[in-house]
Amino acid sequence: MNIDSRPRRGRRLAALLAAVLSGVIAAAGAFVVTTGAQAVETGVWYQLESRHSGLVMGIRAASTASGAELVQWAANGSQDQQFRFVDAGGGYVKIQVRHSGMVLDVAGASKSDGATVQQWGDAGSANQQWKVTESGGYATIVNRASGKALDVWEWSTAQGARISQYTATGAANQQWELIPAGGDVEADFVVALDGSGTHASVQAAVNAAPSGSTILIKKGTYKGAVTVPSSKTGITFIGATGNAADVVIHENRCAGCDNGSGGTWGTSGSASVLLQGANFTAEDLTFANTYDEAANGNSQAVAVKVQGDRMVFDNVRFLGNQDTLLTDSSSATAVSRQYYHNCYVEGDVDFIFGRGTAVFDDCRIHSLSRGSTSNNGYVTAASTEITNPYGLLFYQCDMTSNAPANSVYLGRPWPAGGSTTARGQVLYRESNLGAHFRTAEPWSDMSGLAWEDARLSEYRNTGPGATVNANRPQMSSGDAANYEPADYLRGSDGWNPIR
Numbered sequence: 001m002n003i004d005s006r007p008r009r010g011r012r013l014a015a016l017l018a019a020v021l022s023g024v025i026a027a028a029g030a031f032v033v034t035t036g037a038q039a040v041e042t043g044v045w046y047q048l049e050s051r052h053s054g055l056v057m058g059i060r061a062a063s064t065a066s067g068a069e070l071v072q073w074a075a076n077g078s079q080d081q082q083f084r085f086v087d088a089g090g091g092y093v094k095i096q097v098r099h100s101g102m103v104l105d106v107a108g109a110s111k112s113d114g115a116t117v118q119q120w121g122d123a124g125s126a127n128q129q130w131k132v133t134e135s136g137g138y139a140t141i142v143n144r145a146s147g148k149a150l151d152v153w154e155w156s157t158a159q160g161a162r163i164s165q166y167t168a169t170g171a172a173n174q175q176w177e178l179i180p181a182g183g184d185v186e187a188d189f190v191v192a193l194d195g196s197g198t199h200a201s202v203q204a205a206v207n208a209a210p211s212g213s214t215i216l217i218k219k220g221t222y223k224g225a226v227t228v229p230s231s232k233t234g235i236t237f238i239g240a241t242g243n244a245a246d247v248v249i250h251e252n253r254c255a256g257c258d259n260g261s262g263g264t265w266g267t268s269g270s271a272s273v274l275l276q277g278a279n280f281t282a283e284d285l286t287f288a289n290t291y292d293e294a295a296n297g298n299s300q301a302v303a304v305k306v307q308g309d310r311m312v313f314d315n316v317r318f319l320g321n322q323d324t325l326l327t328d329s330s331s332a333t334a335v336s337r338q339y340y341h342n343c344y345v346e347g348d349v350d351f352i353f354g355r356g357t358a359v360f361d362d363c364r365i366h367s368l369s370r371g372s373t374s375n376n377g378y379v380t381a382a383s384t385e386i387t388n389p390y391g392l393l394f395y396q397c398d399m400t401s402n403a404p405a406n407s408v409y410l411g412r413p414w415p416a417g418g419s420t421t422a423r424g425q426v427l428y429r430e431s432n433l434g435a436h437f438r439t440a441e442p443w444s445d446m447s448g449l450a451w452e453d454a455r456l457s458e459y460r461n462t463g464p465g466a467t468v469n470a471n472r473p474q475m476s477s478g479d480a481a482n483y484e485p486a487d488y489l490r491g492s493d494g495w496n497p498i499r
Helices: 014-020 202-207 486-489
Strands: 029-035 039-041 046-049 056-059 071-072 083-089 092-097 101-105 117-120 130-135 136-141 150-151 165-166 176-182 189-190 214-217 221-222 224-227 236-239 249-251 271-274 283-291 304-306 311-319 326-327 337-341 344-347 349-354 359-362 364-367 378-382 393-396 398-401 410-411 423-428 453-457
Touching: 046 083, 046 236, 046 344, 071 117, 117 165, 189 311, 202 214, 202 224, 337 486, 344 349, 359 486, 378 423, 393 486, 410 453
Parallel strands: 189 214, 214 236, 221 249, 224 271, 236 283, 249 283, 271 304, 283 311, 304 326, 311 337, 311 344, 326 349, 337 359, 344 364, 349 378, 359 393, 364 398, 378 410, 393 423, 423 453
Antiparallel strands: 029 039, 046 056, 046 176, 056 071, 083 092, 092 101, 092 130, 101 117, 130 136, 136 150, 136 176, 150 165
């Protein structure tokens, strides 16, 4: 079921080119513009529709594996059919696949006609770079290394036909219409409180959704715990209005609260939302735990527990008090990579915690006041396994608070469950640190684990809370070169979701 819930923005390639060629130049970074007739808008996700067949490019079976083949298929709005152009310099672009974060690649850097085009981790190589040239509203896409064009093999009109490279002829099976996908979410399921969708609850939509589904959630406040199990991969939640505050998914649970089965929820079980399926994406919505700490007493109350690998959150709010966001993994030896972009996270005690590998990119991290003049909590409680070099990275974030000055800790290392192998890794990098942070001693011990025995550091922060002293280890420039966001997320498969 495909439900197109937003008006299409229109097909803009020709208009963009007309503007560029007439001398109307957008702000720096808005376009990749090269000599000749190439112009593609960066930061926009496109469907690429074949002029010959009317089908669109996609990754076979919506696979997230390296080496998965590029094919044509009927447009269904799924993220394996969405691509964006990333400036590679010299008039070339990389073509990134939305659902996997990988880029289009000519297998083996082949120069042969018919060579496979696949998705692969971004290596910056010439066989992953393309020149996009427009004529008459259609684009031809030519590989830098081979000089050959993306081509529907043997003029097929069948779904699943491979898209390979072939000597550029300018024929219709090598021409592609670029259709912006970002403003016309084609959802497989729609959640709406007023009955206008396919389901009235988020969990009901998840239960019905196969892997790879997009669930559009209309404006409203949705009470009820939600689980995306490990068997459902590639699930996407999108808030329908684009305003994260308009769509709220929440539950009211705490670690010590009655679970209805003769026990209590415990910290992990208190989560309003549990995300286990890999390749999950959430955009433009809010996850919250609405347990009232002020009225009912201090307790852990998790808004979201994230365990899957390759998880993306864009313009998402995470609301709670103690233990708001649990960046977890499926086991002590498993790595869960998580990317948070333009997000808002609030809480007070240990409100970003766990053993996950998480990058917070251009996020606002807000510490709530607990009414103390000296200790209003801790931002992080990382339990990164000692074998994992990457834990929590706060990159170009804004750290804010309504708490008094000098009353909040950057964090403390958590030996989860008495672990002897947890050595939390946290880096605050190039971020603005507010006056609420304790400047003299911003790190603290936890449960017998000294902060000095963990991996806690800073790099080139600014703001009133960003002083430097013996209790604030600063990462060297040499080490910082290996602790960029991409280093945390790349893994062995080259994942690159960075926006």
